[in-house]
Amino acid sequence: MKKKGELSDSERALFENVQNGNTLVVKELLSKDDVDVNCLDDYGMTPLQNTAFKANVEMCQILLSHGADVNKNEHENGYTTLMFAALSGNTEVTKMMLDAGAKTSPVNSVGRNACQMAAFVGQHECVTVIKNFFPSDELNYYTVPHGFEKEPKLRTDLAPTLHKFILCNNVSPVKLALFLKENMELVNETPKITKVLEHICEKQMKASETNDVLALKMHYLVQVLEACRKWDVEKTDVGIDGFIKVLLKERESDGVPIGMEKFIRDAIREFPYHDSELFVQVVRNLADTQPGREPSALVMLTQSINGTRSIEIEDLCSACNEPKAEKKCSACKYVRYCNQSCQKLHWFTHKKRCKELGEKLKKAEAEKIRREEEERKRKQKEAEEAARQKEEESKGEDSKEKEGEGAITSESQETDKTTPPVEDDVQKPES
Ligand SMILES: [Zn+2]
Ligand SMILES: [Zn+2]
Secondary structure, X not given: OOOXXXXXXXXHHHHHHHHHOOHHHHHHHHOOXXXXXXXXXXXXXXXXXXXXXXXXXXXXXXXXXXXXXXXXXXXXXXXXXXXXXXXXXXXXXXXXXXXXXXXXXXXXXXXXXXXXXXXXXXXXXXXXXXXXXXXXXXXXXXXXXXXXXXXXXXXXHXXXXXXXXXXXXXXXXXXXXXXXXXXXXXXXXXXHHHHHHHHHHHHHHHOOOOOHHHHHHHHHHHHHHHHHHHHHHXXXXXXXHHHHHHHHOOOOOOOOOHHHHHHHHHHHHOOOOOOOHHHHHHHXXXXXXXXXXXXXXXXXXXXXXXXXXXXXXXXOOOOOOOOXXXXXXXXXXXXXXXXXXXXXXHHHHHOOOHHHHHHHHHHHHHHHHHHHHHHHHHHHHHHXXXXXXXXXXXXXXXXXXXXXXXXXXXXXXXXXXXXXXXXXEEOOOOO
């Protein structure tokens, strides 16, 4: 094996271009025979570690797709790729390394793992991303019998779907219920799945290094799963859709989805580990905020489980809370949706407020235009005043050189942008 820093010319060029973020050259270099994607620089760092620390998302993707080993660990101080990602503070890169199979347990020369390193330097969002992650092999543990078990706790064929459920970033109960509706095999096996999730939850809380982020998430997922099961079995006429409606129904006075608020609050309060710091903090926040006030229970839950950044994402779907919802209700242009099926889901309750919201938006737009017009007039006045003063000054200084009328009367050059940008509307579904 080659020593650290023993590099071919192409490999040296690779490090240089990774550093500079030159993706085109890097791609070219990676196709060369004398380039090992996992080569080491003088400090024992791989190209991937270099770029993870620089938080270059695209470069990380390129290196991973060329076989970069996310767990190669020969850095002189034992820093792993995940540590570099977490130290950079970039949640996307951190998540990418976890998805690529980065181990969370290795420690560096001062005995800290990636999560502890991130906490040490104050990258709390990355701490949450790491804590929230659950590797598939830990779930696969349940697919084989252990000890005296005659059969495993989890059917092998259910593991991939359950893993997806566990890793859902969007913890809106609507989104999770929709996922379960699409994957009824999980709902049908609710008692067994519940046991597995509760076991994972307990394991997180009893480990030497507790992980209450993941534990709270497991507990919450159980609450959603059991509610779906209950509706599916007991309310056969409406099924899980009935549960979704309860969650989405907006209070008439202020449009707050009070059913969702209550569901999430109750679910959190039932978390069995009351000495968990996270639990104490969330319950305190909930107590300080009346249902219907901001932040909502969903925002608080998302914040606790996914880190803070996720709540800053805008353009959330009014039905499932998925970010970057691009469609708008064509009637009010106020609420957003991922697609028409999300809109249909929400229409039964939105239709009561659609008109009101549309008027609110129109009013807000009119107000904005009025303010802009005021501002424009003010600026024009200022300019006129300044011109007048200047003219007077020049008159005083040099009265010989008289000019013609100098008042600026540049008539309204306003670019009247009253029309909103063209948008991709979704039609109102028939009520
Ligand atoms: Zn949606
Ligand atoms: Zn509308």
